[in-house]
Amino acid sequence: MKSWAIVGLCAVLCRIVSCSTGAIDHSIVKSRGDFGYVEVRSGAHMFWWLEPFAGERSDINEDTPLVIWLQGGPGASGTGYGNFQEVGPYDVGWKPRKHSWVQKASILFVDNPVGTGFSYVENGTNFTHNNAEIAADLLTFLKKFLHKKTEYIDTPLHIVSESYGGKMAAGFARAIVDAQAREDLKLNFRGVALGDSWISPVDYVLAWTPFLKAWSLLEDAALSNVSQVALRTQQAVGNGNLTGATALWALLEETISNATDNVDWYNALLHNVDGEESSVWLTAALPENGVAASARRLLARYHNDALAEFMNGSVRKHVGIIPGNVSWGAQSAKVFDELSGDFMVDVVGVVDGLLESGVPVTVYSGQLDLICCTLGTDAWMDQLKWKGAADFKAASSQPFYVKGHRPQTAGFFKAHKNLAMYIVLNAGHMIPSDQPKAALQMLDHILHRQRRTEVSVA
Template sequence: MESRAIALVFSVLCLSLLRATRATSAGTADGTERWGYVEVRPKAHLFWWYYKSPHRVSTPTKPWPTVVWLQGGPGASGVGLGNFLEIGPLDGKLKPRNSTWLQKADLIFVDNPVGVGYSYVEDDSLLVTTDLEAASDMTTLLKALVKELPTLQQGSPLFLVAESYGGKYAATLGVSVVRAVRAGELKLTLGGVALGDSWISPEDFASSYGTLLLEVSRLDSNGAEHADKDAQVVRQQIAAGQYRQAQITLSRMLNWIVVHSGHVDVYNFLLDAGMDPVADASAASSTSAPEYSRYLESKSVGDTIEGAMNGAIKKKLKIIPKDLVWQAQSYTVYYALINDFMKPRIEEVDELLSYGVNVTVYNGQLDVICSAVGAEAWVQKLKWDGLKNFLSLPRQPLYCGSLEATKGFARSYKNLHFYWILGAGHFVPVDQPCIALDMIGNITRSPALPRS
């Protein structure tokens, strides 16, 4: 693969430069942006980019929040996709975005795990192979950022906000952060964890595909039955700990669904797949990776995001190794995590709730791959003692702007919150930017978990 070749080039040609970036950082003269590298392990480098909000209003009792955005894939670049195509201050054409989340919080984008986007390793053997390893690297990064960013030192509550596979990162990282704070190893205020259309329980999502697509007429009853049988195999393989086999079964299942649904877009069932969600739909035994980044790239107008990230943005940042070629998604990283891909992270969410951490689950109505139905199913498996009360409460309608049309629903009990976002697919901030902005404002106003 191209990314593997790039890594080999690094190790041969750029070793002295790579070693020099152990704690490299830079920024704008006015301090509104900072970025840099942290060597989280020897020869493994994570890239981060911080934006200070021009709207910040902070008081001793209510410090201005900071959001860390965790992209999915696995292998997709948060610094490129989440930043320029979803919630950052500039859009894909490098023009100001009206719905940037900077209106509600400072933002930190990270190319996570190592090997993604501008992040890199000097040897592919250093890529993470589990969500827990990714969480360990990110915890090391946060320890460095607390020293780097005065706002975090001053108590700005940190919110881990995730999308897609990034939800697995967020759940494991959230637990790691709480443990590190309690142990006195990390001086940080954790405000909460938000899981957007997140791949927390693969078996619950797989089990939802047949019924969901039948109800919206993308499959008939025969197709739904076929999908349900595949889902049963996925459940059995996960129960037996056969995660690699379960991933292969899921890949075959998605291939079949795409073909027999008239090429439904699994990120939005109202659309056809102009971007096939499976990289190699022609191979029945394929272990192919979802084309996570292609949907977002299709929303960008004009020059491609690759052109900007390898051109104007790279030139601005100055510290990116010159031989590094930014890619929207690294399949080397995807395949390195392949044995962890189908492992659920429900227990980690339960642990966060037990610590008193605010946990928000939000889901787009039109998503298939991480459907709202699947998210509701895994939430109902939580062992949290407030679950029964949470499920018994009515949902509250959500509105946005001057129109009174319902844009979604929300339910909250103690430190668990769930948002259903109408008219949105997998990428909520892209499809419904107004209600997404309101939502993140509500999330970041929630009480933070105190420092230890």
């Protein structure tokens, strides 16, 4: 069975293009969102922020989807970075965002794992240490959220993620499917989307060398050194030395940064990005070398000074429920540290299981992303044992376009049964920030396609 026929794909995309650039009706945005806390375990408090659908009034009905957005890191805040710097209705400073995802769905941002953003733990024993614990917390959160917001029980629910959020999303989706099979959870789950996601760390580590070589960023002398560290990282994972593998990952990133004049891990066209380590608290919270330095380099972008000041100032005042001893992002570095033993564990098998269960899975990737580069994504997807994997691989990709003065290709799409993939051109790790029009169109396409696919709870 082949992917969509070209005619059908073009018809759908043309429909999407015609409505993907409409302005938000800000009269529908309910006083800048709804928010609250859920105690997922004793002493572990998860903060959420719901931005309701704000498209055309005529589009509001029982089929209006709800998207749960999971940020990466681990330790990056969805209610902060995802909401105010990527897909929410407002930018930093409450400035309206033209291509917000609330034009297509209600968006539920979650500060996950506990300790991220405005989420917090009461003592050091409450942090999560692996993906299974994260999934369990998210499942508890979802149950309690739906108990409070019963109007969303029958709403089409989609999980959309970015970076390490994709690893967490895969485990969360599995937990939802299992809970439905036990008849322990009632909801209208429609699928999961894994954006530039840390699904198979080793495959990304091994892909960095050929990626950087092809982009003329590594000369032969440095290439050999980088390759050796990458292979050592692979061996450490194979030997079960996961903490050692994370340390080697940090060494590899440091080696590559030194050899490439600090290539930007989120966009390979950039170097020495201003403000990458501007967050005062994050710089102070971690040492200057090893795993901590790599964590600081990756997380600082999500905690830039402008966002941190906005979240701990105007947003905190607007929300009005943040405990006095909680500061946005203050525990995020610890979140990463507590998960360092699980950081290099892959979840390819989890994605495989979701596909076999009939769950619609979408993978999307930015062409310019380095840390979760398309070479690494192709490598882990080639390992899928799902019965439709061969047909998916053989399917032809089709271009898609964003409405404008010039028919520039926005990216490529292909699908087979319940697996779909997008490559977004001229975009790095944060696709909604780099290519907001294409990202909004892609979201609309994902939501419509996943809702047409029958979801099993096997």
